[in-house]
Amino acid sequence: MQVQRTPKRYDVCIIGSGASGGTAAKVLTEGGLNVALLEAGPPIVPARDYKEHVWPYELPHRGAGVGAGARQGAGDEFMAPNGAWEIEGEPYVAAPGSRFRWFRSRIVGGRTNHWGRIALRMAPVDFKVRTHDGMGDDWPVSYDDVAPYYDKVESFIGVFGTKENIPSAPDGIFLPPPRPRCTETIIKKACDRLSILCVPSRLAILTKPLNGRPACHNCAQCGRGCITASNFSSSQVMIPPAEKTGRLTMITGAMARELVVGKDGKVAAVSYIDKATRTEQRIHARAFVVAGSACESARLLLNSKSTLFPDGLANSSGVVGRNLMDTVGSDGGGYFPQLEKMPAHNHDGVGGMHMYLPWWKFDRKNDFLRGYHTEFGGGRGMPGVSDFDDLCDDYEGYGVGLKREAKKKYGTYIGFAGRGEMIPNENCYCEIDPAAVDQWGIPVLRFHWKWSDNEIKMAKDMQETYRQIVEAAGGVYLTKTSPDGPHPYGIADGGVIIHEVGTVRMGEHAATSALNGYCQAHDVKNLFVTDGACFVTNADKNPTLTIMALTWRASEYLLDEAKKGNLGA
Amino acid sequence: MSITRRDILKSLTLTAMSGSVLRVIPLEAAEMAHRMVKAEKAAANQVYAPKFFSAHAYKMLQSLCQTIIPADEEAKGAIEAGAPEFIDLITSENKEYQVMLGGGLMWLDNTCIDRYGNAYLDCTAAQQKEILDLIAYRKNAKSDPALGQGIEFFGWLRKLTADGFFTSEIGISYLGYIGNTFVAEFPGCPPVPE
Numbered sequence: 089m090q091v092q093r094t095p096k097r098y099d100v101c102i103i104g105s106g107a108s109g110g111t112a113a114k115v116l117t118e119g120g121l122n123v124a125l126l127e128a129g130p131p132i133v134p135a136r137d138y139k140e141h142v143w144p145y146e147l148p149h150r151g152a153g154v155g156a157g158a159r160q161g162a163g164d165e166f167m168a169p170n171g172a173w174e175i176e177g178e179p180y181v182a183a184p185g186s187r188f189r190w191f192r193s194r195i196v197g198g199r200t201n202h203w204g205r206i207a208l209r210m211a212p213v214d215f216k217v218r219t220h221d222g223m224g225d226d227w228p229v230s231y232d233d234v235a236p237y238y239d240k241v242e243s244f245i246g247v248f249g250t251k252e253n254i255p256s257a258p259d260g261i262f263l264p265p266p267r268p269r270c271t272e273t274i275i276k277k278a279c280d281r282l283s284i285l286c287v288p289s290r291l292a293i294l295t296k297p298l299n300g301r302p303a304c305h306n307c308a309q310c311g312r313g314c315i316t317a318s319n320f321s322s323s324q325v326m327i328p329p330a331e332k333t334g335r336l337t338m339i340t341g342a343m344a345r346e347l348v349v350g351k352d353g354k355v356a357a358v359s360y361i362d363k364a365t366r367t368e369q370r371i372h373a374r375a376f377v378v379a380g381s382a383c384e385s386a387r388l389l390l391n392s393k394s395t396l397f398p399d400g401l402a403n404s405s406g407v408v409g410r411n412l413m414d415t416v417g418s419d420g421g422g423y424f425p426q427l428e429k430m431p432a433h434n435h436d437g438v439g440g441m442h443m444y445l446p447w448w449k450f451d452r453k454n455d456f457l458r459g460y461h462t463e464f465g466g467g468r469g470m471p472g473v474s475d476f477d478d479l480c481d482d483y484e485g486y487g488v489g490l491k492r493e494a495k496k497k498y499g500t501y502i503g504f505a506g507r508g509e510m511i512p513n514e515n516c517y518c519e520i521d522p523a524a525v526d527q528w529g530i531p532v533l534r535f536h537w538k539w540s541d542n543e544i545k546m547a548k549d550m551q552e553t554y555r556q557i558v559e560a561a562g563g564v565y566l567t568k569t570s571p572d573g574p575h576p577y578g579i580a581d582g583g584v585i586i587h588e589v590g591t592v593r594m595g596e597h598a599a600t601s602a603l604n605g606y607c608q609a610h611d612v613k614n615l616f617v618t619d620g621a622c623f624v625t626n627a628d629k630n631p632t633l634t635i636m637a638l639t640w641r642a643s644e645y646l647l648d649e650a651k652k653g654n655l656g657a
Numbered sequence: 658m659s660i661t662r663r664d665i666l667k668s669l670t671l672t673a674m675s676g677s678v679l680r681v682i683p684l685e686a687a688e689m690a691h692r693m694v695k696a697e698k699a700a701a702n703q704v705y706a707p708k709f710f711s712a713h714a715y716k717m718l719q720s721l722c723q724t725i726i727p728a729d730e731e732a733k734g735a736i737e738a739g740a741p742e743f744i745d746l747i748t749s750e751n752k753e754y755q756v757m758l759g760g761g762l763m764w765l766d767n768t769c770i771d772r773y774g775n776a777y778l779d780c781t782a783a784q785q786k787e788i789l790d791l792i793a794y795r796k797n798a799k800s801d802p803a804l805g806q807g808i809e810f811f812g813w814l815r816k817l818t819a820d821g822f823f824t825s826e827i828g829i830s831y832l833g834y835i836g837n838t839f840v841a842e843f844p845g846c847p848p849v850p851e
Contacts, residue, residue, distance in 0.1 A: 143837060144829075145825045150824040150825075152747065155754070156751060267843055270846035305839040306840035307837060307839065432834075434835045434836045434840060436836035436837070436838075436843075437843045468833070470837055471834055474820065476823055479819070484793055484795065484815075486793050490725065490726065491822075491831075494819065494832070498832045498834075
């Protein structure tokens with residue numbers, strides 16, 4: 089193999105084009121820097137890749153995919169090409185005794201093409217957990233440091249919501265929320281009776297036109313890709329303004345392999361595999377922003393070993409790969425007889441929940457530390473393959489009776505998804521597998537995972553709460569979980585909620601963290617890690633909004649450093 | 658209007674490629690593209706030739722699908738909804754389904770020959786009802802373990818028939834799903850009956 093060197097030197101090279109990489113590309117190019125953006129996947133082309141407004145019967149497989157693959161856990165045909173649990177030729181390993189799933193999106197925009205657009209701010213207390221309850225560590229930044237950047241992100245991408253003054257769920261800059269669906273009015277009523285908070289949700293979907301993007305047209309299909317760009321994705325919202333500056337060079341199909349360090353101890357280049365030609369290429373830059381997603385970024389640092397950095401780049405503390413966190417997830421659902429009587433009506437709305445349950449027990453002592461929020465939804469959605477499995481199992485039989493039962497029960501279910509904070513523990517981490525490489529020759533990750541009691545108690549509380557709510561609403565709770573077994577109280581396996589963070593964490597001290605509060609490596613001043621890897625804790629807030637706010641802040645700092653000449657010539 | 662789908666897709670691609678600030682296309686163009694896809698599909702309508710099942714097995718499949726979800730005064734049944742075509746297509750691509758459904762149909766024929774001296778389709782309506790009533794309920798495996806395989810087969814066929822029926826235009830309209838369209842402002846919930 090021939091190593092080719094590109095003579096050009098950029099101001100900044102960003103690795104990854106998702107929530108973090110896209111934000112960095114926008115802020116840095118608009119700040120006047122020349123940026124190369126590496127993305128491991130192909131470009132996304134809405135006109136080709138999006139399946140908005142298609143009916144199942146317009147597709148030969150009715151949306152289930154070849155061989156009804158969607159029934160076996162593959163993505164359905166409707167989804168935009170936005171990620172997968174398994175990528176051919178790019179394996180990862182779970183250590184014996186550990187179960188961990190890793191969802192990766194190899195495409196411009198990364199996992200912002202896939203996420204639920206749930207855009208929640210972390211609360212002041214979420215940044216100072218150790219001060220509050222003695223567990224884990226405080227962040228080197230406070231809510232007040234990050235709040236101006238939450239403002240900037242929300243104003244630019246558009247988030248709907250309402251001002252509620254809830255200490256666990258700070259208000260932001262909000263567009264008006266959509267009206268509640270029937271399922272939401274029923275749950276809201278029950279929650280009011282139980283003194284559980286239930287408020288309009290906060291999603292990065294436009295309910296009014298903003299910055300040239302039209303308002304959402306309420307087809308409920310964000311996951312299929314939004315041809316009007318009314319929901320947020322990095323590919324449709326962050327990358328285009330960066331391209332418009334003329335200072336962005338996008339390089340797709342580029343799998344970063346190693347950050348190459350110069351004699352001065354700074355990163356000089358990134359070495360990547362050009363997937364199309366299977367050749368090794370290099371990009372030189374004055375500074376590097378690593379934003380490949382938490383585990384991918386840790387992998388790149390751990391694979392960047394040199395005499396100066398024998399344990400991996402920016403890893404003198406040994407924390408790279410450690411403190412891996414996901415979100416505590418446990419789901420439940422119920423049947424609501426009153427929904428049988430609803431007349432047929434359009435129940436679609438935006439692509440996600442119009443209301444949600446923020447953490448409400450912050451004012452009392454609970455069986456566990458920290459908290460969770462709850463997402464919920466159901467009702468009269470577009471029928472899809474496997475939607476009627478439970479009905480078939482319950483009713484059995486056949487004929488007109490089965491047909492009528494399906495009609496009667498259609499749209500009468502509401503599901504709940506608890507999303508809670510996990511406290512990092514020494515049993516959850518990723519490292520380089522000693523044996524395996526991917527098809528590009530790059531050593532792969534091996535994951536270790538074990539939930540602690542705090543998370544399991546939280547999952548138990550979720551199950552008890554959802555039963556209470558369903559019963560208070562006059563429904564029947566259908567979910568059965570057990571305290572034992574591989575999934576106590578329905579707790580999902582590590583990685584399944586797709587909120588991995590913490591693997592290159594920031595902190596005050598170089599001995600116990602890899603980055604400072606600006607996502608800049610303690611050990612390597614021209615290296616920034618801006619994705620979820622930099623998180624110190626994983627609050628019950630979905631991480632994407634915070635990733636963008638922290639990246640925006642880090643990018644402004646980087647611009648400032650560049651102006652001062654601190655990045656070198 | 659003489660604009661073609663190709664023109665629209667081309668213009669969409671150009672918008673995306675020409676470095677416009679936002680990769681946004683007008684709502685009208687998007688909706689028209691969707692409608693044209695639908696019209697093309699309708700024009701291509703033709704008689705279905707099974708990809709996996711033999712002529713005999715496919716006839717059986719059609720009969721079973723229509724028995725599982727028959728036509729009634731409210732809506733047509735599984736055959737009109739295209740359920741057998743859907744099941745044949747996914748089975749042709751899935752080895753597990755080939756064994757489960759292909760083998761299941763043979764199990765049903767074999768069992769009917771043992772019990773009634775005729776293959777399923779040659780049995781009387783009463784005999785067909787009798788065997789289906791046995792394999793349609795899991796509890797029957799307790800009194801007669803020899804029904805276990807039939808019950809497993811029928812359970813799967815019921816789910817796949819429901820898939821095929823309820824994802825069809827007929828099935829979706831029967832359920833009363835309204836949506837998948839442009840709604841400028843979401844109207845919220847009509848009053849919920851107590």
